[in-house]
Amino acid sequence: MVREIHHNSQEPNHKSKRVIQWAPIMTAGCLLAASPVFGNSEDPSQMPNMFKPQSSPAHSIFHLSLFVLAICAVIFVIVFSLLTYSVIKFRRRADDDGREPPPVYGSNQIELAWTVIPVLIVLVLFLATARVIHAIQQARKPPEAIEVIAIGHQFWWEFRYPALGVVTANELHVPSSDRSHPTPTFITLLSADTDHSFWVPRLAGKTDLIPNRVNQMWIDPNETGIFVGQCAQYCGTQHAKMLLRVYVDSPDQFQKWVQEQSKPAQVSESAKEGRRIFETTACINCHAVSGTVADGRFGPDLTHLMSRDTIASGAASNSSENLRLWIHDPDAIKPGSLMPAMNLNQRDLDAVTAYLETLR
C-alpha cells in the first residue's frame, strides 16, 4: 500500500525556487528583523507572513506593528548600550587596588526620570493601539458584505453562506474587495466541539471559534490569490493538520463559483455502484451530498468535492490516489482524525473513489 501522500503537481515546488534571501540582521536594533519576514519570496501565497498584509485588518495591524517595533527598537538600543557600557567600563581590572568603590544608595531625581519617561511611552503606545482595536472591532458592515458562517470541527472547517445557499469545507472562497466599491466578507465564527482559531495572517489577525459563543471577524482582501493559514488554538490530536485556505476570487469568478456550488450533485451513470456503496455504508452518517439520501452533518459536505484542491482539511492534495488512501485509511494521512477507516474491499474502494470523483 502506498503510504506516501502525493502532493498535487500544480502546487509549485518552492524548495527549488525559493531563494533564501535573508541577511542575518541580528544586530542590536531588532532581533526580529530577519528579512524573510519583510523580503520578497517567489511564492507568497505559501508563506503566511503577517508582514505582507492583503486586507484592511491585516494592514492596520501591520502599520501598528511597525510603530510598536520602532519604539521597542529605540528602547532596546538605549538600554542595551547602557548595559554593555557599564559591564565593560566598570569591570574590575587586573590591576585593581582592592578598595571598595564608593557606595551610592539611590537618587530620587533619576528614579523619577526613569518612571515618568516610560509612563509617557506607554501612553503613546496605548493610544495608537486603542485606535487600531476600535477601527477593526467597530467596523460597520456594509449592505454589500458577503456573510459566511465558519464552524470549527475536529479537525476541519465548515463554511456556510446563508444568503447564497452554499455549503463547503476547508477552502473558503471570497470575492476581492474594491476600495471604491467594498465587498468585505464578514465571518461568524462558531464551534461544533472544542476551541479553534481562524488565522490567515495575511488577511487578518486570529479570532477563536468557541462552543456556545458567537464571534465575528471580517476581511476585505484587495488582490486575488490563495492565502493559507491554519487552526491556531489547540483543538485535539490533529490540530496540526487543520489547515485553512482562503481563495480570493475576482467578483466574476466568485459569482461563477457560487453558481456552481449552488447546484445539486451531478448524477452520473458510470459511478452507480460506488454511489450505492456510499449510500449503504456509514459514509452518509457524517457526509452530505445534496440531492441524495446522504445528509450527514458531522463531516464535510461532499456535493462538490472535486471543486476543491485539497482533502482532509488541506492535509493532502485532492488526487485520485490520495482520495483512495484517505477512504482506505485516514490515519495514513492524518493520524487521529475522526473519520474511521471504512474497511472496504479493493473493488468497493475503487468504486467509492470513482463515485466521489464524479462530484464536481
Place this chain on the structure above:
Amino acid sequence: MASETIALTAAHDVPQPIGTVLHDWVVTVDHKKLGILYILYALVFLVIGGIEATIMRMQLIVPHNHFVSPQVFNRMFTMHGTTMIFFVTMPILFGFGNYLIPLMIGARDMAFPRLNAWSFWLTAFGGLLLYFSFIGGNGLYGAGNAPDVGWFAYAPLTATAFSPGHSTDFWTLGLLVSGFGSIGTAVNILATIVCLRCPGMTLSKMPLLAWLNLVMAAMVLLAISPLTAAQMMLSLDRFLGAHFFDTLAGGSAVLWMHFFWIFGHPEVYVLVIPAFAFASEIIPVFSRKPIFGYPVMVAATVCIGFVGFSVWAHHMFTVGMNSYANSFFTITTMVIGVPTGIKIFNWIATMWGGKIILKTPMLFCIAFLFQFLIAGLTGIMLSAAPFDWQLGNSYFVVAHFHYVIVGGILFTLFGAFYYWFPKMSGRMYNETLGKWHFWLFFIGFHLTFDFMHVPGLLGMPRRIYTYEPGRGWDVWNLICTIGVFFQIAGTLVFIGNLLWSYFNGKAAGNDPWDAWTLEWSTSSPPVEYNFAKIPVVKSRRPLWDIKHPEDPDWKYE
C-alpha cells in the same frame, strides 16, 4: 554584637549509617534540608521536562517528520509545560526561599517547620501523581497514557467527551495536591518574614530577597486559589456530571480561561519575582556596591504584585472580547512594563561605578539583564491587542515566554546555584566548569529561542506536531533544534560541576564572596538552628557594618 553570630562550627564529622541519614532527610523539619529537598526534587523534574522538550524539538527538526506520533507529541507539550511550571520552577524557587529566608533575616527556622515539611511532601507527591498518569491514565493495560490537553487545559478538551479515561484526572489532582503544598509554603514564608526577623531588622532593612519573596508569597495565596477552585470545578464536571465547563451541556469554555489565567498570569510574576530577588542579591555583591534605589525596588515589586492581577485577559485577546475590554487589558499590560523597567534601570545603576567581578553567578545575572530586556520588549509587542491577534498562540509567543522563563528565571537560578552552592555544601564550585556551563547554555539558549521568534512571525502556530514544507519555517526550526544540544551540554556540565565540587571542591569558608547579608555570617553549611546567638542588625548590610566599622551603612541609610 553581630560578631557573636559567627560561633557554631560544623559538628557532623561522625559518619552515620545510610539508613539513619535517609531517615533524617525524610522526617526532617529543618528549613535547610527541606530547601535542598525541594531543589533536588526540582532538578530531577528539570531533567525530565528537558527530555520532553528535546523530543518535541526532534520531531520539529524537519517538516512532515515521523519521530513521534501526534498523540505522543501532544502529551509531551502538555507534560513539559505542566512539569516546568509546577514541578520545576515553583519548587526550586520555594527551595531557595526556604533555605535562604530564615538565614537572611536571622531566624532559626521557618515559622511553621512541620507545615513546611507537609508542603514539600504534598508538592512531591503531586508531581508523582501527575507522572503516574503515564501508567495509570488509561488503566494499566492501556499503558502509555498521559494528559494531552495542553498545560492550560482549555475547556472543553478536558470534558469527558473529548478526554475519556483518567489522564486529565491525574493532571487535575496532581495540580490540586501540589497547589495545597504551594499555599502551605506561601503561608509559611509570609509568617516567617513578618514575625521572625531578628532584632533591628525593620521592614526597610530586610534584604531585598526577603521583600521580594514576601510579595511572591502573597501572590501565591491569591493566585493559587482560583486555580484550585477551577480544578475542583473540573473534577466535579468529570466525576459528578456538573456542567461548569462542559460546553455540550451548556457550560462555558471562556469561564475556564478566566479562572485559569487569573491564576496563570500572576503565576508568571510568582516565578519571576524570586528570580529578581536573586539578581538583587548577586548584582550588588559582584559590583561591590549596595543596591541602587532600595525603596524604589521594593515599591516597584509591590506595584508589579498589584498590577499583575489585572492583566490576565491579555491571554484572551483572541476570544472575542469587546473593544473596551481589549483596550483595558492592553493598558494594564503595558503599564506593568514601567515597574519592570525601573528594576532593570536600578540594576544597571547598581553596576554603574562599581567594580564588576565577572564570576559565574554574575555572568548569569548579566545575561539575565540582556535577556529580560528582550523578553520585556516582546511582551510590549504582545500587549498591543491587535498585534497579539497575529502573534498570539504562535511560535513568537513560545519564544517570548521561554525568554522570560529560561532567559530570565533559569539564568538567575543558575546564578543563584553558583552563588549559594558554597554556603549549602561548604565547598567551592569549579569556576572553569561554571564558565563552560555559562557559555554553552548561553549559546544554546540564543540559538533556540532567538530564532524561534521568526517562524511565529511567519504564521507558525504553537502545539503543532508537524508542519507543511515551503512556508518558510524549515530553516528556523532546524536552528532551534540545534540549540537544544548546546543547552543539554551546558546542563550536563552544570550537573557534573555540582557533583564534582560537592565531593572534591575546595573548602569555601563562611564568606567566600565577601558579601553583606546574614547567611554569610554563619558556618558553611550552616548548622541546625543557624545561629548560636540571634544576630542584631542596624542596616541592610550587617556584614558590611562589621567589616567596615569606620564607615558603617547605618550612618547613611
